[in-house]
Amino acid sequence: xxxxxxxxxxxxxxxxxxxxxxxxxxxxxxxxxxxxxxxxxxxxxxxxxxxxxxxxxxxxxxxxxxxxxxxxxxxxxxxxxxxxxxxxxxxxxxxxxxxxxxxxxxxxxxxxxxxxxxxxxxxxxxxxxxxxxxxxxxxxxxxxxxxxxxxxxxxxxxxxxxxxxxxxxxxxxxxxxxxxxxxxxxxxxxxxxxxxxxxxxxxxxxxxxxxxxxxxxxxxxxxxxxxxxxxxxxxxxxxxxxxxxxxxxxxxxxxxxxxxxxxxxxxxxxxxxx
Amino acid sequence: xxxxxxxxxxxxxxxxxxxxxxxxxxxxxxxxxxxxxxxxxxxxxxxxxxxxxxxxxxxxxxxxxxxxxxxxxxxxxxxxxxxxxxxxxxxxxxxxxxxxxxxxxxxxxxxxxxxxxxxxxxxxxxxxxxxxxxxxxxxxxxxxxxxxxxxxxxxxxxxxxxxxxxxxxxxxxxxxxxxxxxxxxxxxxxxxxxxxxxxxxxxxxxxxxxxxxxxxxxxxxxxxxxxxxxxxxxxxxxxxxxxxxxxxxxxxxxxxxxxxxxxxxxxxxxxxxx
Numbered sequence: 001x002x003x004x005x006x007x008x009x010x011x012x013x014x015x016x017x018x019x020x021x022x023x024x025x026x027x028x029x030x031x032x033x034x035x036x037x038x039x040x041x042x043x044x045x046x047x048x049x050x051x052x053x054x055x056x057x058x059x060x061x062x063x064x065x066x067x068x069x070x071x072x073x074x075x076x077x078x079x080x081x082x083x084x085x086x087x088x089x090x091x092x093x094x095x096x097x098x099x100x101x102x103x104x105x106x107x108x109x110x111x112x113x114x115x116x117x118x119x120x121x122x123x124x125x126x127x128x129x130x131x132x133x134x135x136x137x138x139x140x141x142x143x144x145x146x147x148x149x150x151x152x153x154x155x156x157x158x159x160x161x162x163x164x165x166x167x168x169x170x171x172x173x174x175x176x177x178x179x180x181x182x183x184x185x186x187x188x189x190x191x192x193x194x195x196x197x198x199x200x201x202x203x204x205x206x207x208x209x210x211x212x213x214x215x216x217x218x219x220x221x222x223x224x225x226x227x228x229x230x231x232x233x234x235x236x237x238x239x240x241x242x243x244x245x246x247x248x249x250x251x252x253x254x255x256x257x258x259x260x261x262x263x264x265x266x267x268x269x270x271x272x273x274x
Numbered sequence: 275x276x277x278x279x280x281x282x283x284x285x286x287x288x289x290x291x292x293x294x295x296x297x298x299x300x301x302x303x304x305x306x307x308x309x310x311x312x313x314x315x316x317x318x319x320x321x322x323x324x325x326x327x328x329x330x331x332x333x334x335x336x337x338x339x340x341x342x343x344x345x346x347x348x349x350x351x352x353x354x355x356x357x358x359x360x361x362x363x364x365x366x367x368x369x370x371x372x373x374x375x376x377x378x379x380x381x382x383x384x385x386x387x388x389x390x391x392x393x394x395x396x397x398x399x400x401x402x403x404x405x406x407x408x409x410x411x412x413x414x415x416x417x418x419x420x421x422x423x424x425x426x427x428x429x430x431x432x433x434x435x436x437x438x439x440x441x442x443x444x445x446x447x448x449x450x451x452x453x454x455x456x457x458x459x460x461x462x463x464x465x466x467x468x469x470x471x472x473x474x475x476x477x478x479x480x481x482x483x484x485x486x487x488x489x490x491x492x493x494x495x496x497x498x499x500x501x502x503x504x505x506x507x508x509x510x511x512x513x514x515x516x517x518x519x520x521x522x523x524x525x526x527x528x529x530x531x532x533x534x535x536x537x538x539x540x541x542x543x544x545x546x547x548x
Contacts, residue, residue, distance in 0.1 A: 162447075162448060165447075166444045166447060166448075169443065169444070169447055169455075170440045170443070170444070173436075173439075173440060173443055173455050173457050174436060174440075174457070176457070177456065177457060178454065178455070178456050178457075179454075179455045179457075180452065180453075180454050180455075181443075181447050181452070181453045181454075181455060182451065182452050183447050183448070183450070183451060183452075183453075
């Protein structure tokens with residue numbers, strides 16, 4: 001059985017970086033989950049004694065504190081500084097960017113519009129850096145009845161689609177004299193989707209590895225099914241069934257943005273043994 | 275015969291302002307034609323002794339110099355200042371705005387993109403204010419093979435369509451980290467078009483007044499014809515034919531952006547007499 005990995009799959013740059021930081025800081029704590037993947041959080045605790053602490057009051061000021069990939073609110077950052085603990089910032093640089101933009105632009109008097117999900121930790125963090133109340137919208141429809149000034153700065157949550165971002169930008173440009181548009185979208189998720197689309201066309205079976213409830217993983221499965229008849233979604237190698245691979249020659253592999261490399265490696269190893 | 279004027283027609287704010295300036299400065303000179311309308315230029319010469327001088331070398335430094343509505347190049351402005359003549363700036367404020375933006379943004383290191391016609395005096399003037407070579411494009415297609423930096427400022431010629439401007443903005447936003455979009459479009463031309471569309475629906479004859487070669491005038495005629503069967507384009511009242519108005523009750527009037535009010539008044543007066 002030949003196994004081919006999608007050109008892009010699994011963790012993005014920011015998540016890989018955060019995990020590397022955690023592995024280098026044995027016995028540290030993270031404020032909130034470092035990334036959105038429980039198996040990986042458990043591994044970091046088991047192998048590197050890195051704890052995840054949800055309540056800021058419960059953080060131990062004698063241990064290093066790692067800031068998670070999605071970032072935290074500016075006020076919480078100050079509270080951590082006041083504890084005099086050693087702080088290690090694992091905020092993804094793609095998330096730090098809109099935080100800084102909001103801080104600077106609101107300080108220059110621009111109205112701030114954030115295109116994203118107000119309930120997501122990343123967006124909550126970005127919002128907290130604005131010196132005036134930001135306008136947070138999930139789509140252009142929500143913008144229509146909002147009052148926006150004549151000078152506006154626009155940023156996006158990193159995981160949003162550029163087409164929808166442009167709809168928001170366009171309405172703002174029609175209405176305001178100056179719109180400073182900062183394209184803060186990270187293409188990692190969409191790169192994974194593009195890669196599985198290309199891969200599935202040349203395979204007779206495709207295995208997608210990731211959480212069954214993960215929306216980006218299910219999206220990968222859906223795309224693969226458009227191009228290949230035999231597609232399966234598994235959380236780890238234990239769910240593989242040998243019979244799937246009968247009469248198959250080329251197996252493609254992709255993985256959700258929350259799937260660690262070591263799970264991918266185990267799956268690939270087992271399939272190669274068939 | 276009832277005669278109704280379109281809610282918006284003829285000269286825009288900037289042209290009206292420039293003519294008023296010329297009328298108040300008897301014996302002045304304009305560097306190039308003040309506006310794009312020969313009959314009006316002739317009237318200013320006849321009644322107010324305002325000359326139009328095409329060559330900067332031929333301007334008389336003992337007479338006031340009026341800067342035309344579309345603006346002039348920054349270097350020419352300096353040459354005029356060096357003559358120590360009295361300069362009266364009749365540049366439309368909607369044109370001064372993109373000039374200032376280009377100067378400031380290029381000074382701050384932004385690449386400059388101008389959406390407009392490189393052969394138009396307005397665009398030539400705006401270009402001259404950029405401290406680095408600006409990119410001038412007539413549509414998004416022309417932008418596709420242009421190399422643009424990561425920080426871009428975008429302005430528009432005042433008479434361009436916002437939909438086409440957004441196409442340019444969108445491609446820039448996809449490619450660059452920061453795009454400062456300045457909506458410098460003036461809606462005067464489109465307001466005239468919207469107004470004739472509304473007017474033609476309630477009239478049984480529509481008269482459009484303007485140059486037979488004027489593209490914005492022909493556009494008004496085309497729109498009117500969609501809503502009314504009897505539409506005529508005339509340059510002045512001498513072209514009116516009484517037979518057009520037989521059995522008609524309501525006559526709508528519109529005029530191109532280069533049609534002076536006194537021509538409109540003459541036409542209206544003659545039709546009312548029928």
